[in-house]
Amino acid sequence: MEEIVLMKGNEAIAHAAIRCGADGYFGYPITPQSEVLETLAEEKPWETTGMVVLQAESEVASINMVYGGAATGKRVLTSSSSPGVSLMQEGISYIAGAELPCLIVNVMRGGPGLGPIQPSQADYFQSVKGGGHGDYRLIVLAPASVQEMADFVDLAFELAFKYRNPAMILSDGIIGQMMEKVTLPPFKPRRTEEEIMAECPWATTGRKNGRRPNIVTSLELDPAEMEKRNIHLQEKYKEIEANEVRYEEINCEDAEYLFVAFGSCARIAQKAMEDARAEGIKVGLLRPITLWPFPYKAIAERAKGLKGILSVEINAGQMVEDIKLAVEGNVPVAHFGRLGGIVPAPDEVVEALKQKVMQ
Amino acid sequence: MQKEEIIIAGFGGQGVLSMGKILAYSGLMENKEVSWMPAYGPEQRGGTANVTVIVSDERISSPILSQYDVAIILNQPSLEKFEDKVKPGGILMYDGYGISTPPTRKDIKVCRIDAMDAAAELGNAKAFNMIVLGGLLKLKPMVTIESVVKALKKTLPERHHHLIPMNEEAIRKGMEIVKEENR
Numbered sequence: 001m002e003e004i005v006l007m008k009g010n011e012a013i014a015h016a017a018i019r020c021g022a023d024g025y026f027g028y029p030i031t032p033q034s035e036v037l038e039t040l041a042e043e044k045p046w047e048t049t050g051m052v053v054l055q056a057e058s059e060v061a062s063i064n065m066v067y068g069g070a071a072t073g074k075r076v077l078t079s080s081s082s083p084g085v086s087l088m089q090e091g092i093s094y095i096a097g098a099e100l101p102c103l104i105v106n107v108m109r110g111g112p113g114l115g116p117i118q119p120s121q122a123d124y125f126q127s128v129k130g131g132g133h134g135d136y137r138l139i140v141l142a143p144a145s146v147q148e149m150a151d152f153v154d155l156a157f158e159l160a161f162k163y164r165n166p167a168m169i170l171s172d173g174i175i176g177q178m179m180e181k182v183t184l185p186p187f188k189p190r191r192t193e194e195e196i197m198a199e200c201p202w203a204t205t206g207r208k209n210g211r212r213p214n215i216v217t218s219l220e221l222d223p224a225e226m227e228k229r230n231i232h233l234q235e236k237y238k239e240i241e242a243n244e245v246r247y248e249e250i251n252c253e254d255a256e257y258l259f260v261a262f263g264s265c266a267r268i269a270q271k272a273m274e275d276a277r278a279e280g281i282k283v284g285l286l287r288p289i290t291l292w293p294f295p296y297k298a299i300a301e302r303a304k305g306l307k308g309i310l311s312v313e314i315n316a317g318q319m320v321e322d323i324k325l326a327v328e329g330n331v332p333v334a335h336f337g338r339l340g341g342i343v344p345a346p347d348e349v350v351e352a353l354k355q356k357v358m359q
Numbered sequence: 360m361q362k363e364e365i366i367i368a369g370f371g372g373q374g375v376l377s378m379g380k381i382l383a384y385s386g387l388m389e390n391k392e393v394s395w396m397p398a399y400g401p402e403q404r405g406g407t408a409n410v411t412v413i414v415s416d417e418r419i420s421s422p423i424l425s426q427y428d429v430a431i432i433l434n435q436p437s438l439e440k441f442e443d444k445v446k447p448g449g450i451l452m453y454d455g456y457g458i459s460t461p462p463t464r465k466d467i468k469v470c471r472i473d474a475m476d477a478a479a480e481l482g483n484a485k486a487f488n489m490i491v492l493g494g495l496l497k498l499k500p501m502v503t504i505e506s507v508v509k510a511l512k513k514t515l516p517e518r519h520h521h522l523i524p525m526n527e528e529a530i531r532k533g534m535e536i537v538k539e540e541n542r
Binding site: 004006031032116117118173174177178179180181264267268270271272273274343345346347348 | 380383384387392393394395396397399400419420421422423424425426
């Protein structure tokens with residue numbers, strides 16, 4: 001039976017990981033994300049599903065444990081918050097280069113540097129443009145509710161394995177710390193060794209029956225070979241762009257203006273939309289759910305006939321660049337955000353719409 | 360549609376966050392939509408703490424608000440921060456113990472609850488936040504006391520279930536002692 005519970009977004013990540021048959025979690029505490037590891041420690045899944053939960057000595061160790069686990073075809077994840085995710089970037093690049101599936105959860109806080117511990121969305125560039133070195137992409141999902149925190153864990157793993165690519169859940173201190181109703185996903189057993197061998201013929205599962213050795217590496221000293229590998233990656237990314245764009249539109253049919261916002265900020269923008277509509281301003285909301293692949297086409301299509309777009313972000317203006325790329329100068333695009341851990345209030349968003357877009 | 364947007368603000372250690380949690384859980388018991396958003400920080404006992412709770416019949420958009428239907432104010436810094444943010448016609452309820460300069464707005468209903476004193480009378484300082492919750496439910500009966508009891512059963516570990524009657528008593532006490540100040 002489905003049970004509705006009240007929990008924090010971070011707790012939902014932990015429960016969803018156990019329920020979707022994850023094999024291992026490796027992480028290191030950092031506010032505002034620590035409840036992920038804490039909840040896993042409380043739930044003791046190693047006694048039930050056999051899932052490994054390990055507090056590593058650092059974020060660098062965590063991501064490399066994920067690298068190792070992923071190389072064997074296991075469903076493995078880590079979670080952290082902004083400064084910790086910065087530490088992981090080398091490992092993430094290696095995992096993308098070695099084409100391994102895994103899940104990284106970033107519950108963003110303010111920056112740059114050590115910053116405060118309050119919510120922020122300032123890691124958009126890092127997440128969607130590549131925070132590590134080299135030409136690679138992460139599949140980036142942006143949950144806007146505790147329910148989506150729970151739902152996107154399995155979705156991220158499904159996409160990661162489908163494309164042999166690391167996936168990220170890009171959340172923040174609002175969604176991580178807030179409590180909402182959530183229906184947890186049903187229990188799915190961890191895959192057996194046989195199932196892993198069947199699904200992941202590339203995995204280092206131990207040579208049996210004369211199979212050739214599987215070698216997992218991102219190292220290739222021959223640039224001609226490395227170019228081929230890069231071309232292959234780019235083809236894969238094109239396929240993901242063609243198939244996996246996700247977004248939500250609210251009140252867009254009659255809209256003259258449009259908010260574009262993701263994650264927690266989409267909730268704030270939704271309230272601002274309700275308030276603005278109560279004043280007679282016809283504004284809609286487009287919420288990118290996948291930040292990469294980004295819904296360029298959907299935004300371009302929706303922008304037709306609009307008087308203006310306001311990108312609402314908890315940063316100094318990052319996603320707004322992608323919105324501008326999408327509309328190619330056909331519609332005025334402005335940005336509103338608060339910085340350093342300050343969260344915009346709905347009335348500020350309405351005011352920004354009036355000042356920056358409707359003027 | 361019924362929707363209550365509430366801020367509960369006071370000192371860390373007063374039970375602000377857990378009161379909000381019990382209120383949210385009580386809403387859940389009645390199948391309502393709820394959200395609980397703490398202003399988290401490097402908090403400590405004696406520092407400020409606040410939480411936004413929304414209880415609604417419909418899906419909740421923003422868990423973060425600019426204005427509130429009800430502000431529950433448990434110390435002076437919180438009064439200064441949130442008095443202006445009560446919607447016209449809304450309610451501000453404060454505990455007299457923590458307030459040196461009382462609220463002055465005339466366009467809202469100002470109510471006082473001497474919960475700190477009442478908790479001392481009951482001989483249980485920990486009953487404080489449930490007395491405050493009682494006051495809130497008297498002013499805005501958004502959930503029934505039965506739902507609060509169910510929520511307590513759900514959120515408290517079994518070994519603390521013997522404390523539930525005491526909590527229920529505290530809620531009823533709060534309902535009794537809350538009083539409207541202006542008008």
